[in-house]
Amino acid sequence: MNSFFRYFSDIFHGVKSLLIGMSVTGRYFFSPGQIVTQQYPENRKNLQMFERFKGEVIMLHDINNQHRCNGCGICENNCPNGSIEIISARITGEDGKSKRIIDKHIYHLGMCTFCGLCVKNCPSNALGFGNEFEHAVFDRSKLNKVLNQPGSSIIKGVE
């Protein structure tokens, strides 16, 4: 007799639990206001990334097209994947001394794992993270970027 009652209580509890489950999905079905989907390409205009978002490594330039990188190579040493290459050049400064400046700061985006060591360890805070995240290209070689903008020079007093 005991098992007989358990048979029915099983059915009862089973059906009850199923109805509770259905109430959850049913509730969401009738509340489309809670939809969380982001319509990505359409919302591009008002898509606001967080300021710290690590989209890519960039070299910070001011309005005079000047940056703070002196080509010391610390970022290159710190990069675990070898995604930074520094090509420096020597020029003769105004005071007649030969000094090292950055010629090309090459950044292989395709190899970068965004660990942030280059940005963190840069002694002159020349590097930063940009918010751009749409990096898809058809050719891998396009992922190799030169970070210092053409014609840019170093801010005085940084070296």
Add this chain to the structure above:
Amino acid sequence: MTFNIYDFTSFNRWIDEGLNSIMSPTWALITEMAIIGIVFLLFYAIVGLFLVYAERKVCAFMQNRVGPNRVGPYGIFQTIADFIKLLMKELVYIKDSDKLLFNIAPFIVIIASFMALSAVPFAKGLHAIDFDIGILYVIAVSSLGVVGILLAGWSSNNKYSLIGAMRSGAQIVSYELSVGLSLLTIIVLAGTMQFSEIVEMQRNGWFIFKGHIPAIIAFIVFLIASTAETNRGPFDLAEAESELTAGFHTEYSGIKFAFFFLAEYMNMFLVASIAATVFWGGWMPFHVSGWAGFNTIMDYIPPLVWYFGKTAFIIWLMMLFKWTFPRLRIDQLLTLEWKYLLPINLVNILFMAFLVLMHWHF
């Protein structure tokens, strides 16, 4: 109380007589058949495509998503785009597979659902064939689909498919019983198996109200069993994707896969429409005895709207099942059938018979 503005019988007769007047009876018959064939073909395709779209939207809303929204407004052409894509896909053949059975399987699945569809009454006078053994016919024909699934699984020469097919065989064979017995409960009340008569008998109240408790139990059992019979979640063991990748149709590509997919949705439509017809009065409007004004207003709503509304609601229920519950295991599936549904069903039939005997139904 008769209300015949939506009666399609005269419309049918008009076509029939019109055709007979301009051509010989043989040709008239052939033309009629061609018309019916084309109409059903279109109907089948449209309902299938719509149901796939509806399922995507429904499940998306249940999951806090938007669902398809790229092709056309609100993504309504998504399934058409998918269909075209699948049509343009290559049919891949697997070596060592049984090619004949492999090709026959989608035929069987589609034909079974197609033939079962022929007996469904959409509105008064709007049905292809009105059998006097309608329910028996539908049960018999729709269960043919399992042969297709078994063949598909067996002929693929794929282990997942084979296990899926075996599961599906055991499952459908078991749930066949409950589908039959739950419909029998209503047959006891109705005393007929002809769909048109069954619908007609619900003019003054749907069977689910007339038969009250046993009818409601039978309806729930039918809903569960038919969900299982259409291989839908939580009973989708045959294609249990987390276990058997895609189950019996793992090896089917392109349009052949699409046919299995289509057949699943058509079977869902079919069982929903049978449930609507047998339990919820089919195209009969909702009537409350005594409320003459209310009943008249209800009568103005076309029977097709009633019919599709009820069907859509039951389909929605089945989608709610699928998108809420986890999948059962094969032994639990069979336990549910043999230890719960079947005994309940048997007792329920007796209960209904007793009700009929004592005239306790409405």
Add this chain to the structure above:
Amino acid sequence: MDNDSLKARILEIVPEAQQEENKQYLTILVPAAKLHDLALKMKSTTDLAFDYLICLSGVDYGKQLAVVYHINSILQKHTVVIKVKTDDRINPSFDTVSDIWRTAEFHEREAYDMFGIRFNNHPDLRRIFLEEDWKGYPLRKDYVDEVNIVEF
């Protein structure tokens, strides 16, 4: 049990064992031949009760190959590090402890895969990560990687 008494107990079982310097755990170097015996006793003795093998690591010390066992007792809450070393770099082998701690089964396969250390009586000693026909044992210090992606 504190480290001193632990050491005394282990020395009782294996007198040849030597202690190695380590700030964190008691580290004991055991001759390879005594390893299985010691492990068995360590697990079955009630006051030691080392029932949980935390970690089994292969180490290449340059000349020697070693296997380091970090073993913990859940009941007694003490941890000991057992080390076995071998000079044989061509065909290094130790006794398996996978019959004592089942977790060793996978870890020993890993050590075999990466260091080529064979474990006698292991139930299923195959390479676990690399392919069966992989040449060499990558984590050894003398392993030469022909296609090194990092040093391009």
Add this chain to the structure above:
Amino acid sequence: MSAESLILFFIVGAFLVGIALLFSSLVPPTSTNSQKAEAYECGIPTEGITWLQFNVGYYLFAIIFLVFDVETVFIFPWAIMMKSMGMTAFIEIIIFFFVLGVGLLYAWKKGALKWE
């Protein structure tokens, strides 16, 4: 329409599948290679034979089903006549169900309904 027109539905169904299959086998580009013709088993070549004797569990249920399904066929005519025959039919079906129920109970207790 009469029942003979069932053949129509058969033909239409076959037509639908056939025409689509025909289209699909002619129009889309095809290519074959030995990898493509492998049965899908998570990307690993299949080991052993696929078509093997299978677990008896599935067939056991098929047999029980057969028994019950035949019984169900007997219930159909009774169900139609129930209303008109009244008490006699009811008593008859009680006896019938009793036999069926005993059979089910027996199978249940025997463990035939247990999946192994």
Add this chain to the structure above:
Amino acid sequence: MKEIINLPVSKIEEEEYHINMGPQHPSTHGVLRLLVSLQGEIVKSLKPHCGYIHRGIEKMCEKDTYPQVIHLTDRMDYLSAHINNHAVCLLVEKALEIEVPERVKYIRTIMDELTRIQSHQLWWSSFGMDLGGLTCFFYGLRDREMILDIWEETTGSRFLQSYNCPGGVMQDIHPNFQKKVHAFIKTFKKKIKDYDRILSGNVIFENRSQGVGILSKEDAISYGVTGPSGRGSGWSCDIRKIEPYSMYGQVHFNEVLRYECDTYSRYMVRMQEMHESMNIIEQLIDNIPAGDHSAKMKAVIKLPAGEYFQRVESARGELDVYVVSDGNKTPYRMKFRTPSFTNLGVLDHISRGMKIADLVAIGASLDLVIPDIDR
């Protein structure tokens, strides 16, 4: 066809049905291959084949400096990336005998617990999906998004943050951090009730999970099954309690233990752990002391020669880092004892005699992350 007919009957019975689950299989959540021997639906035995995404992290570590190692540990168990970082940082700090500022400890602990919650959320999602309840998947991911947003705001990344560094954390927390964590906890406490309604209490789920994959406490210890899986067998193996690190010694939380030893108990442990994690975060979030976000570190970190071992509790179980240092700036040998790898070892043992569907449930209940196995 023909071969079968020609086979003698006894031969057929002996023949085992081998089936590959994985590497391309929905239920392995990655590229794990399980070679399963079946008899009908029953699993006779199974052999895991791993290594499909073995990247040789331990070898790569030998070439990297300690700060560089951290970004590799992210990629082992990507779902508890922060905890993996934490382990290496703790080890380095222990070896150098550096005391990190209190603020760092608070931040790390909160981050660890957020990691645990999001890992369990993803586990819950995929558990539901493995059992066929696809809706669970979206609910879990939906709520996980809030944690990812919190991370993105503070660390700049959503998934593999590399937020810890030896001596502290990369950046100070974002001003919005506390507010957002509070908002998350408030929301998630409501949402987790939905989780219970839709899956935990469901009769189908209970039947699918109860009595499935029994792992006794003795076996759990012998196989080294740690974390929620081990605690589901009643083994008190929480490193946060055994060897407390960061703030775990000072916060109050319960170690969730259950004794049914089956899939259901492993499930319930994780569900309870999410509550406990929220409890820990609530205790810490308002009391983060002011201070620096990193201790003063030398530019080049060299560990004194010797051997170091650090245990932490990752979302999946005990994560140990074992370092042999020869005094250089790169580790001489670095070994990660990852929880998934060890937990995988028990899969064969507990899934024997179960059905294929159970195997999927058991695999999901062990919460295996494939990169964590392969490293």
